[in-house]
Amino acid sequence: MNAVSEKPAAVPDARSAAAVPSAVPSSSRLRRRLLRGGLMLAALVAAGLAGRWWLVEGRWIEATDNAYVQGDIAVLSSRIEGEVIAIPVTDNQAVRAGDPLVLLDPRDWAAKLDQARGTAAEAVAAVATTRRQVEQSRAAIAQSEALMAQATAERTRAAAEANRAAALVGPGWTSRQANDQAVADLRKAEAAQASARAQNAAATHALAVAEAQVTQAEARRVGAEAALRLAENNLSYTAIRAPFDGVVGNRAAQLGQHVAPGQLLIALAPPPARLFVVANFKETQLRAMRSGQVVRLVPDIDSAAAVTGRVDSLAPATGALFSLLPPENATGNFTKVVQRVPVKIVLAPGEAERVSWLRAGLSVTAEVDTRAGGTGPVGLIGVAAATLGVRRGD
Numbered sequence: 041m042n043a044v045s046e047k048p049a050a051v052p053d054a055r056s057a058a059a060v061p062s063a064v065p066s067s068s069r070l071r072r073r074l075l076r077g078g079l080m081l082a083a084l085v086a087a088g089l090a091g092r093w094w095l096v097e098g099r100w101i102e103a104t105d106n107a108y109v110q111g112d113i114a115v116l117s118s119r120i121e122g123e124v125i126a127i128p129v130t131d132n133q134a135v136r137a138g139d140p141l142v143l144l145d146p147r148d149w150a151a152k153l154d155q156a157r158g159t160a161a162e163a164v165a166a167v168a169t170t171r172r173q174v175e176q177s178r179a180a181i182a183q184s185e186a187l188m189a190q191a192t193a194e195r196t197r198a199a200a201e202a203n204r205a206a207a208l209v210g211p212g213w214t215s216r217q218a219n220d221q222a223v224a225d226l227r228k229a230e231a232a233q234a235s236a237r238a239q240n241a242a243a244t245h246a247l248a249v250a251e252a253q254v255t256q257a258e259a260r261r262v263g264a265e266a267a268l269r270l271a272e273n274n275l276s277y278t279a280i281r282a283p284f285d286g287v288v289g290n291r292a293a294q295l296g297q298h299v300a301p302g303q304l305l306i307a308l309a310p311p312p313a314r315l316f317v318v319a320n321f322k323e324t325q326l327r328a329m330r331s332g333q334v335v336r337l338v339p340d341i342d343s344a345a346a347v348t349g350r351v352d353s354l355a356p357a358t359g360a361l362f363s364l365l366p367p368e369n370a371t372g373n374f375t376k377v378v379q380r381v382p383v384k385i386v387l388a389p390g391e392a393e394r395v396s397w398l399r400a401g402l403s404v405t406a407e408v409d410t411r412a413g414g415t416g417p418v419g420l421i422g423v424a425a426a427t428l429g430v431r432r433g434d
Contacts, residue, residue: 100411102329106380107319107337107406109398111310114284116141118299119277120149131291135282135308142293142305144278149271156264156271163264167257174254177247184243188236195229202226286310309400312392317349319406320359320380328410329354335385336407339397347391347398351408355382383408 122144129141202222290307299305317337321329335349358379360367385406392398 100328100409101407102321102325102410103405103407104319104321104325105403105405106321107317107385107404109315109339109400109402109404110318111315111400113289113310113400114286114308115290115304116280116283116306116308117302117304118142118144118280119301120144120274121298121300122146122148122278124293124295124297124299124305127291127293127295129288129291129306131288133288134311135286135288137282137284139282140279141282141288141308142280144280144299146275146278149275149278153268153271153275156268160261160264160268163257163261167254167261170250170254170257174247174250177243177250180243181240181247184236184240188233188240191229191233191236195226195233198222198226198229280305282308284308284310284314312398313387315387315392315398315400316352317385317387317404317406319383319385319404319408321383321406321408323358323379323381326354326381326383329383329408330410334409336409337385337387338405338407340403340405341397345395345397347395348388349385349391350388352384352386355384357381 124142125145126143127141128143129135129139135141202225204222206222286308288306289309291305293299293305317335319335329351331351331353333351335351336346337349338346355362358381360379383406387398
């Protein structure tokens with residue numbers, strides 16, 4: 041009876057059993073929705089910031105990675121021949137303007153300098169001698185003029201005496217012998233006068249010759265002094281000195297080496313403060329580019345060590361026209377190629393001392409801010425910080 045009265049156990053409803061775990065999937069879907077919403081919001085914010093960066097800065101920035109650090113490197117060579125006796129500097133050493141870099145044997149050139157000094161002294165003495173000869177010729181002219189005056193006076197007296205004797209010899213007041221003597225004295229006076237004139241002419245010609253010799257001696261003196269200065273210069277060329285402050289490099293000279301004029305011995309690179317950047321921009325990037333605009337230079341050697349510069353000048357022609365074989369587009373099949381124009385960029389004051397990577401020949405990326413009164417590129421992060429009111433560096 042108990043067995044009959046017992047009721048069967050209740051079987052749980054399948055729909056109620058399935059309703060219990062449904063709370064877990066609903067919370068997971070909520071989290072996914074929130075995540076998708078956050079990602080979409082972040083994407084919208086990033087797109088907005090990127091758009092603002094493009095409007096505020098990006099469309100004004102002209103950039104190229106075809107840019108290189110350059111400098112006026114001096115390649116020093118010998119101006120005379122000689123043997124290298126000393127090299128006071130080492131590779132990559134910083135030097136000051138005027139410091140000796142390579143020394144040549146000066147003994148032969150010192151001997152030539154002494155020889156030139158002797159020749160110059162001899163030329164100066166020759167000038168003094170010819171000037172004394174001019175003075176002597178002038179004195180001889182004065183003496184001949186005095187003799188000529190004396191001979192003229194004597195002829196005048198002799199002529200008067202001969203006239204008186206000729207007048208007195210006819211009436212017999214004087215003898216014929218006295219008359220002949222008076223005539224002979226006149227002839228002698230005339231001969232003496234002619235001799236004095238000839239001496240005067242000879243002295244005048246001698247003065248002209250002496251003056252010409254003075255001019256010749258002066259010319260020889262000028263030549264001797266020029267040879268002396270040349271010998272002094274050649275002696276000074278035995279010390280090859282630094283033309284400016286810089287760093288020694290590419291040393292080819294060796295001790296004891298016999299060098300010839302024009303032979304490369306050593307090179308001198310300018311200091312970092314005198315380096316500059318040449319950036320080859322496409323012609324389509326130059327529309328708004330002007331001198332004085334701010335440039336951000338990012339080196340390939342360290343992208344975190346950027347420096348600031350300014351546009352100094354634009355080349356007067358494209359780089360292709362300055363090449364060894366400039367293009368000739370009027371012949372053959374024409375293919376249009378975008379040309380590049382070299383732009384010289386100088387570093388801002390103090391930037392060269394702030395970084396240590398500056399070396400001639402290194403590659404950089406140049407970013408020019410073409411905005412009027414622009415202060416240089418600040419990047420997407422900088423624009424975002426300015427938009428959000430956050431100062432850079434906070």
